[in-house]
Amino acid sequence: MANGSRQAAWEFFGAELKRRREDAGLSQSALGVRVFVSGGYIGQFEQAIRKPQLDVAQRIDEVLQTDGFFERLWRKLIKDQPFTEYFAHAAELERLATKICEFEPALIPGLLQTPEYARGLFTASNPFATDEYIEDLLRARMDRAALLKDAARPVYWVIVHETALLIPVGSSITMAAQLAYLGAMMRERKVLLQVIPFAAGAHPRMGKMMKLMEFEDAPPTIYTEGVHSSSLLDEPTVVKRVQASYDLLRAVALSPEASLALIDSAAEDYRQCASTT
Template sequence: MANGSRQAAWEFFGTELKRRREEAGFTQSDLGSRVFVSGGYIGQFEQAIRKPQLDVAQRIDEVLQTGGFFERLWRKLIKEQAYADHFAHVAELERLATEICEYAPTVVPGLLQTAVYARAIYLASNPLAADEYIEEMVRLRMDRTQLLKDATRPVYWAVLHEAALRIPVGGPAAMARQLDHIAAMMRERKVMVQVFPFSAGAHPAMGKMMTLMEFDDAPPTVYTEAVLSGNLLDDPAVVKRSQAHYDLLRAAALSPEASLALIESVAEDYRRCASTT
């Protein structure tokens, strides 16, 4: 399903939600309180600004007594979406976020990746996949990176563990280009990046990827990811604790200036290595 027709389908979801809510005599706040989200969330679902998670669609069916209509429609739309189930909602929220803070323990975050780096990642995960599949995945990843090039881009802050700089994904030449790209984004003041050095030792998020997102009109969220799975959480206590962990990471990381110098130095090391092979 193309992006335009998929958006139209989500708009149909929202239109039906509004129609059936009004038929049941509920305001947006009434329905929101019964399915454990805010009335503002219900309004955003109806306008196809945000997509509900599965458990919310199921509770809407229960409250409005729609016989599983919204769950079935949700599953069909999610099945035909571009991203894996565990990440699809995160990709939607990225476009709505006013601030995105990421911690990456071993891999450069998707929003900072070059096409060559992304291709190497997908090939490592799918060594027998057809070229068409790999190129489609790379295209989708590059589509996401446009977010940081838009005039209305969110504030973006990343803490990269030094390991993410030192693992030669795609080989020395690819890593040199990847690190050059990050350095250029930093110099253009499109992103803030800090490096957490090996010398800093232990930290609260050992080995755990983490993405914090803030919004103008919705509670902040935290997303963590494991192998073929992910958790998107908006429980205030969990988000607050995750933010505290992120603050500790930033405090122990190199300054942005020192981080830029290290990134450029490692890129030069990769270039020298590439020139001798």
């Protein structure tokens, strides 16, 4: 399903939600109370600005007595996404965010990956997949990354551990190009990136990636990821705790200038390795 067709389908979802809500005699706030979201969220669902999570769609069906209509439509739309089901909603929110703060403990974040680096990751994690499947994954990844080329791109603040610079993905040439790309994005001020060096020692928050997204007219949201699973949360106390964790990681990271020097040095090491092989 093309992006335009998918958006039109979400607009249909929203129009049906509004129609059936009004038929039930409920305001946006009244429905929101019953499905445990704000009335403003219901309004954004109806305008196709934000997409509900599955459990919200299921509760809407229960409250409006729509016999699973919104759950079935949700599953169809998510299935047609170019991303895995557990990441699809987060990918939609990335496009709406005004600010993204991200921590990755071992890999270069997806929004900053070069095609060769991303292809190396996809091939390693899908060893029996066809070339066509790998290229579909790569195309979706690069479509996401185009977000940072947009004039209206979000403020993007990234923290990576030094591990991400040293774990080889693909060849030495691939890694040299990937790190050079990071450096270029930093110099162009499209990303503020800091590296946590090995010298910083262990930190209890280093084990899991986290992405904090802020929006113009909606509460901030936290995305974390496990093995073929994820959590997308906007409960204020949870967001506050994750923000505090991110701040602690930022406190032990190198400055952007020192981080850039470390990235440049690692890129040069890969270039020298490539030249001797």
